[in-house]
Amino acid sequence: MYQTVADLIAAAERQHQPLWRLVLDQEMEYSKQPEAAIMERMRGQLRVMEEAARKGAAGVQSPTGLSGGDAAKIKRYRENGGGLAGDTMLWAIQNAIATNEVNAAMGVICATPTAGSSGTIPGTLFSLDQRFHYTDDEKVHFLLTAGGFGMITANNAMIAGATGGCQAEVGSASAMAAAAAVEINGGTPRQSAEAFAMAMSNLLGLVCDPVAGLVELPCVKRNVAGAVNALAAADMALAGISNRIPADEVIDAMRRIGKQMPASLRETGRGGIATTPTALKMKMRIFGEDVTNEDDGAVK
Structure with missing residues (x-):
């Protein structure tokens, strides 16, 4: 198993193989399954992602009312010619929101790498697919590279908001998507590593502060930030821009930051946005209970 990004990149360059091939070979060795079986399983995951994006864009609502319907709004906005940042960006926004709204509505999604960050990778991949029209195998290769x-991130740091904040969830997903976006569009393994490092660096320190402890607000829209950040990092890497700080050092920085975060900012719903006056009213409406703001110890 590749222990570091540096190991993965060195192997790709030494063997003159794409990153997805190395990841697939590693999965074959680890799972003892043939290539055809793994590819079919990954196609199944891809179909789940595609269906979640489609269903969410049609309009879904969560049981709490904290999220829902926003992907449909973006879809209408895009179809009516709206958009300040271009069509690719709007597709990224739509698919990221759609996927996370389906998750909040208790629908079926693919955790990439978690349910809370499940919209970032589909948001990135499907927005690019609208422009470049990838084959199913190419999209599976994207997922293998991201995975x-x-x-490597999970083994050397964390990918859960409860242990490292949202930097570990959306931050990791954004970096994974950026690396895969570079490769699927002809970049080198080293450029994929640069994109990964830039995307993760941009989201270091992002806290996990879900309103009422539910993976809805601000989680759904943070996946938009993750997808947009991934596209920007991929473009920078493809243009030849370097992060200067290597990917493995960025992963370790994320780990150290996560360890330093107080529990109130790690998915407990007891800090940040979750303890604003409006958020506390939302929690009271949903659960009928008051909370103490643990940012400063004051009761709000």
């Missing part, structure tokens, strides 16, 4: 970087 390879995700495994």
